[in-house]
Amino acid sequence: MSRIRTTLMLTGALATAITLAGCSSGSGSMSGMDHGSSSTAAPSNAEAGNFNDQDVMFAQMMTAHHQQAIEMSDMLLAKTGVDDNVTQFAEKIKAAQQPEIETMTGWLESWGESTDSMSGMDHGSDGMMSDDDMNALEQADGASAGKLFLEQMIQHHQGAIDMAQTEVDSGENPDAVALAKKIVTDQTAEIAEMQTMLASL
Numbered sequence: 733m734s735r736i737r738t739t740l741m742l743t744g745a746l747a748t749a750i751t752l753a754g755c756s757s758g759s760g761s762m763s764g765m766d767h768g769s770s771s772t773a774a775p776s777n778a779e780a781g782n783f784n785d786q787d788v789m790f791a792q793m794m795t796a797h798h799q800q801a802i803e804m805s806d807m808l809l810a811k812t813g814v815d816d817n818v819t820q821f822a823e824k825i826k827a828a829q830q831p832e833i834e835t836m837t838g839w840l841e842s843w844g845e846s847t848d849s850m851s852g853m854d855h856g857s858d859g860m861m862s863d864d865d866m867n868a869l870e871q872a873d874g875a876s877a878g879k880l881f882l883e884q885m886i887q888h889h890q891g892a893i894d895m896a897q898t899e900v901d902s903g904e905n906p907d908a909v910a911l912a913k914k915i916v917t918d919q920t921a922e923i924a925e926m927q928t929m930l931a932s933l
Contacts, residue, residue, distance in 0.1 A: 783905040788845050790899040790908055791836040793858070794915070795847070797892050798829040798836075800860060801885065804869060808881045813874035817929050818881060821922075825885070828918065832911065839908065859891015875933060882930045889919040889926075 805822035808814060840847045861869075861884055872880050892915060899912035 783839075783843055783908065784903065786899060786902040787905040787908045788840070788843060790895065790903060790912060791840050792846065792848075793895055794892065794899075795833050795836045795840075797858065797860065797888070797895065798833045801829055801888055801892075802826050802833075804861065804866070804881065804884065804888070807866075807869050808877060811873055811877050814878040814881075815875065815929070815933060818878035818933075821926065821929065822881065825922075832915075835911065836908075839905075858895060859888045861888065879930065879933050882926045882933075886923055886926050886930075889923050893919050893923075 802825070805825045808822045809819060837847050865884060869877065869880055869884060896912040896915040896919075900909055900916065903909045903912060
């Protein structure tokens with residue numbers, strides 16, 4: 733009888749261990765793995781859902797893209813003699829894009845991906861300014877600086893819209909796709925606004 737009792741005890745212990753292991757798979761202890769059950773994370777964070785390579789590329793490239801837009805805006809804001817409407821627009825860009833940079837950086841960190849700027853981005857096709865473009869803006873002054881800023885930022889926004897649309901089409905993470913849709917909407921409207929300002933200078 734003792735042999736039977738021992739067998740029953742071992743069987744019970746094994747069943748308990750299997751049950752506990754099954755329960756733990758949906759807990760936060762597995763948050764480092766790409767499980768759909770990781771929805772226990774804060775719903776406002778993109779780590780609440782799955783993500784794919786496109787989501788990572790979008791966050792990395794758009795972060796670098798936004799950083800350059802802020803750098804361009806800072807260059808303009810350091811100048812005198814620039815049209816007030818253009819100056820206000822540069823301030824608007826900074827106010828809108830800095831929080832988005834912080835959001836995307838947070839996603840990359842939670843996904844365990846690099847947050848380094850994409851220095852190898854394809855200047856031109858993605859709307860990024862070249863070193864020569866940036867130097868031209870830095871050296872321009874007054875009204876000519878405002879006009880150049882708008883011309884460059886229209887190109888810059890067009891590249892961002894293309895990148896964001898690719899995320900909308902191919903991204904998986906719901907928060908990243910939602911931000912991409914917002915960028916398409918916001919920057920399309922801003923291009924129209926810049927074109928109007930440019931025509932008035």
